[in-house]
Amino acid sequence: MSKLKFASVWLGGCSGCHMSFLDLDEWLFDLADLVDVVYSPIVDTKDYPDGVDFALIEGALANEDNVEVAEEIRAKTKVVASFGDCAVSGNVTAMRNPLGDPRKIIEAVYVDAVDRDPVYPEREGIVPPLLPKVLPVHKVIDIDYFIPGCPPSAAEIRRALETLVSGGSGHAVNEDIRPG
Amino acid sequence: MPERRTAVPVTFDGEDFEAYDDESVLQAARRNGIAIPALCYLEGLSVWGGCRVCVVEVAEDHRLRPACATPVKADMEIKVHTPRLDSYRKSILELLFAEGNHVCAVCVSNGRCELQDTAVEVGMDHVRYDQQAPARKVDASHAKYVFDHNRCILCTRCVRVCDEIEGAHVWDIAERGAGSEIIAEMDVPWGDAKSCTWCGKCVAACPTGSLFYHGKAVGEMEHSADIIRVLASARGKGEWLSPEVSL
Numbered sequence: 001m002s003k004l005k006f007a008s009v010w011l012g013g014c015s016g017c018h019m020s021f022l023d024l025d026e027w028l029f030d031l032a033d034l035v036d037v038v039y040s041p042i043v044d045t046k047d048y049p050d051g052v053d054f055a056l057i058e059g060a061l062a063n064e065d066n067v068e069v070a071e072e073i074r075a076k077t078k079v080v081a082s083f084g085d086c087a088v089s090g091n092v093t094a095m096r097n098p099l100g101d102p103r104k105i106i107e108a109v110y111v112d113a114v115d116r117d118p119v120y121p122e123r124e125g126i127v128p129p130l131l132p133k134v135l136p137v138h139k140v141i142d143i144d145y146f147i148p149g150c151p152p153s154a155a156e157i158r159r160a161l162e163t164l165v166s167g168g169s170g171h172a173v174n175e176d177i178r179p180g
Numbered sequence: 181m182p183e184r185r186t187a188v189p190v191t192f193d194g195e196d197f198e199a200y201d202d203e204s205v206l207q208a209a210r211r212n213g214i215a216i217p218a219l220c221y222l223e224g225l226s227v228w229g230g231c232r233v234c235v236v237e238v239a240e241d242h243r244l245r246p247a248c249a250t251p252v253k254a255d256m257e258i259k260v261h262t263p264r265l266d267s268y269r270k271s272i273l274e275l276l277f278a279e280g281n282h283v284c285a286v287c288v289s290n291g292r293c294e295l296q297d298t299a300v301e302v303g304m305d306h307v308r309y310d311q312q313a314p315a316r317k318v319d320a321s322h323a324k325y326v327f328d329h330n331r332c333i334l335c336t337r338c339v340r341v342c343d344e345i346e347g348a349h350v351w352d353i354a355e356r357g358a359g360s361e362i363i364a365e366m367d368v369p370w371g372d373a374k375s376c377t378w379c380g381k382c383v384a385a386c387p388t389g390s391l392f393y394h395g396k397a398v399g400e401m402e403h404s405a406d407i408i409r410v411l412a413s414a415r416g417k418g419e420w421l422s423p424e425v426s427l
Contacts, residue, residue: 150285180284
């Protein structure tokens with residue numbers, strides 16, 4: 001039997017969920033027997049391939065690039081999971097939302113608060129513009145599975161991956177859906 | 181007065197139980213070990229019936245009623261878990277999360293929070309509604325306590341405990357609808373509220389990370405809502421000086 005194609009991606013988050021994924025330690029060898037990691041921050045592939053079986057999305061949608069990546073993943077993946085609180089709810093990434101217009105926040109940080117060379121970081125095609133509001137991933141694409149936690153513990157990630165690898169959905173353990 | 185109570189038969193989800201005629205459905209359920217989630221209800225305080233998380237269905241008319249505010253009647257057939265009730269409770273939790281700014285990862289009550297626990301209990305793994313992300317204030321003007329309105333679910337436990345147990349009535353609700361907020365006195369900073377006795381009962385009663393002690397970091401704030409029940413019954417029994425009671 002051919003291995004399942006597994007991908008993970010890091011959008012508007014801190015990479016803590018991927019660090020927690022690496023906390024799976026030796027179970028990663030077992031996972032490697034079952035899946036090919038076809039796209040991830042931990043492998044050197046630039047383009048998201050077609051026909052991915054399941055993908056974990058870490059991070060919220062904070063800018064236009066995040067939205068494009070999420071839409072591409074949805075189009076090319078059978079089962080997509082929101083991985084961690086930022087993807088599930090916006091979490092820390094979305095804490096800018098009550099502050100309003102993101103341009104004002106960037107100005108406060110990169111223009112008003114600096115002593116020399118204040119510049120608004122902006123270049124078309126290079127720096128993706130921020131969305132007016134940070135969004136949980138399921139606000140833009142359909143999500144099949146939610147893995148809350150900041151970060152989800154390695155044990156929770158393992159239970160989720162075991163479910164995804166076996167083609168299941170839903171949650172067996174209620175404690176696995178605890179945010180924070 | 182226990183000797184004047186009358187025991188009456190009721191059923192919870194089809195199983196027979198004994199309730200007392202002076203109890204609410206929620207009290208009878210809890211005494212019988214049946215878990216009904218609730219957020220605004222706190223034993224020892226008056227019943228508010230505002231959060232609607234404890235909603236149950238009564239067979240006679242299938243209407244939804246808050247268990248905390250529904251008196252027990254003989255032969256009542258009470259449904260606690262049906263697909264409809266479970267889905268409504270989940271929706272209510274999602275609405276509460278969507279209404280305020282609840283960021284568990286940076287909250288003083290992370291891991292010790294009734295709102296978080298209840299969300300897990302009802303199976304909420306994400307919020308379907310749009311996050312409102314309201315601009316709310318944090319009142320750190322009091323020397324001992326902080327009120328972070330971002331995390332407030334307007335359960336009014338603080339309002340009730342301050343009025344009914346402490347007798348100070350520092351807190352109340354201002355505005356209406358989505359603009360509702362808890363205010364101190366006539367909307368002054370908490371630190372300027374002269375009626376506040378610094379007793380800390382509002383902090384003890386808070387189900388979320390909204391009210392906490394200065395200096396508490398993420399996950400460090402432990403509320404002690406149970407103390408309110410002790411205080412409420414201690415007053416009736418004249419046991420104010422019980423050594424176990426400390427805030």
